[in-house]
Amino acid sequence: MSNQRAQEYWKANIRILLSLLSVWFIVSFGAGILFVDALDAIRFGGFKLGFWMAQQGSIFVFVVLVYAYIHLMDRLDKRFNLNSDADAKSNQENNEEKSA
């Protein structure tokens, strides 16, 4: 990596990915597949928990995960003071298009 700040940014980015992907794995492959029968012992309403996780619950969690990612990355960009024009190059291109 070219400099220390860049290195820190990349490391923080990887930490965010790893933590979110572990939740992703636990929810889908864990609750929805590997431990589905054990979770079926728990019931709420007309659902068995394992079955519900496999067919619906995991999908809700996926949506939450992607939004958590958006939020955490925004916060990371802010911490590195990148929020004003995080993507200077493409913003510039955009402005050029608008003025043209």
Added chain:
Amino acid sequence: MSVQIWTFLFVFLTFGLYIGIAIWSRASSTSEFYVAGGGVPPLANGMATAADWMSAASFISMAGLISFIGRDGTFYLMGWTGGYVLLALLLAPYLRKFGKFTVPDFIGDRYYSKTARLLAVFCAIVISFVYVCGQMQGAGIVFSRFLEVDITTGVIIGMAIVFFYAVLGGMKGITYTQVAQYCVLIFAFMVPAIFISILMTGQFIPQIGFGSELTEAFGGGYLLDRLDGMSEALGFPTYTEGQRSTQDVFFITAALMFGTAGLPHVIIRFFTVPNVRDARRSAGFALIFIAILYTTAPAVAAFARANLINTVDNVEYSEVPEWFTKWETTNLIVFDDKNNDGRINYVGDPELNELEVNRDIMVLANPEIAELPNWVVALVAAGGLAAALSTAAGLLLVISTSVSHDMLKRSFMPDISEKEELRYARIAIFVAVLIAGYFGINPPAYVAQVVAFAFGLAAASFFPAIVLGIFKKSMNREGAIAGMVAGFSFTALYIIYFRFINPAADSADNWLFGISPEGIGTMGTLVNLTVALTVARFTPEPPEDVQAIVEDIRLPEQLLKK
């Protein structure tokens, strides 16, 4: 008004809308043609991605499949949504930062090799063609059943429409028609689902109705308990329990997830937004829009299953409802009165069972089975067409850019002008439409299997190559090429062996580690990763300028300038 008139009306109106949008959003440059000029707002791109992604398979087949396999249907549900988490976190933002036009562009530049680029072109074209044939067949089913034109005419109409707006507008036209198609398809999917949910459980939201008690008219009790009870009584597998082995479900789910993240027509959608932050946002929107359908589908599956059993089991054949007879004429419902008692015996035992119901028709027939108004039935037809056409258009664009941009401009004819490149892109779409149309009219009997093929291949070729390209700076040309070739051939050979060469051996006893051909893509991913990492260890590191590309992909502009 009859169902047919309503259907004509909806199909006519929606097709008119798509054409109108195409004329409004003509493309004039290669950038507009390939990536809509990179100026699509995240919300619109999210909708377009959702329509691009949700194909005839998601709209027409998926809920039907789930209603016959019960809990195991989770591999479609989790596989086709969980892959978006991978796409959003591991691929979309970085590929947007890379900022070129196509997936082979990335593979070719990152692995500094014409061979890698052409290999990627080959994979992209094979995957997209396999997939587009399924779409055309889906469109054919809808046309033949609802408009009562023959499949050939139906496919030709569909092809003509796709051809018109894809050739005229390229990615720009496709994007904005896909936005419209998303609205049509989600409306068409949700309206009958809500109607049926209210009818059967009194719940307005199907996701909640799924876990609610049935109304008195349907016999009371929780829907899922009733379904388990009915399945057991008739000798079918219990609905909320799994039939396949845990490792098979695990591998199939993973293959569909990795495949989803590696499908080129989905990946290129993230090249069309203005910047990295918008790429993240649009992945979020896309997943929400997809989740609306995907959390409704298992509910629809359960409603449809319960309703079907209620309606047809042990009913006098002479008293079957009208929809039953209509679908019989398409041979998608077959009744064989084995014991000649004039009644329909619908049971799990194949010796005694007298009714075969094609899984593909469950969503299409569901509103009729539930006796919903004619306009709702017709709406489903328009939704099915929107789903099939939007995906077909996205796939055709991948095929066309692979040919005109990656093969001609970047590999064999670097001197052609932008105008010529654009002309070749349009010619390529034209040829692709003709070939896809041919397969739509003469569908290979094994379309369903072949679509699983597309996912396995994407999982075993693109997904590892792209992820390594971003996250492993020392990954080199030799490793990536060896990995893709190994993963792709391993997966292709496994599927071809069990599906085409020796279908008799296609059972759990003969599978490698009990993994079915649908799930073998996950093994392919692992083979690819292992081969790539091993080869890369013993071959030279990538050159300086390529390592700089990787830094550029990973980091925001401001951090790079230092």
